[in-house]
Amino acid sequence: MGFVNAMFIYLLVWWVVLFTVLPLGVERHTDTGMGHDRGAPKNADLPRKIKLTSLISAVIVGLMWLLVHFNIITWGEWFRVKA
Numbered sequence: 001m002g003f004v005n006a007m008f009i010y011l012l013v014w015w016v017v018l019f020t021v022l023p024l025g026v027e028r029h030t031d032t033g034m035g036h037d038r039g040a041p042k043n044a045d046l047p048r049k050i051k052l053t054s055l056i057s058a059v060i061v062g063l064m065w066l067l068v069h070f071n072i073i074t075w076g077e078w079f080r081v082k083a
Contacts, residue, residue: 006065014057021053 026041067073 006061009064010057010061013060014053017056017060018049018053021049021056024049 025045027043029036029038029040029042032038064073068075
């Protein structure tokens with residue numbers, strides 16, 4: 001797995017993990033006034049969730065890289081075009 005391939009895989013994994021992490025620890029707004037949505041979070045805490053997402057994604061892609069590097073997963077055979 002080359003560096004560019006790893007970056008693309010990291011980007012895909014990052015987005016999937018982000019949408020998995022976003023609902024964690026969310027408390028709903030209880031204000032019922034003009035311009036307030038009951039389903040909106042009180043504090044989204046996005047910087048912490050982005051850091052957590054980046055860490056989890058790095059671990060997942062690192063494990064995937066190790067599996068490919070030690071030929072436990074052979075993606076080259078799956079995607080190689082045979083003419």
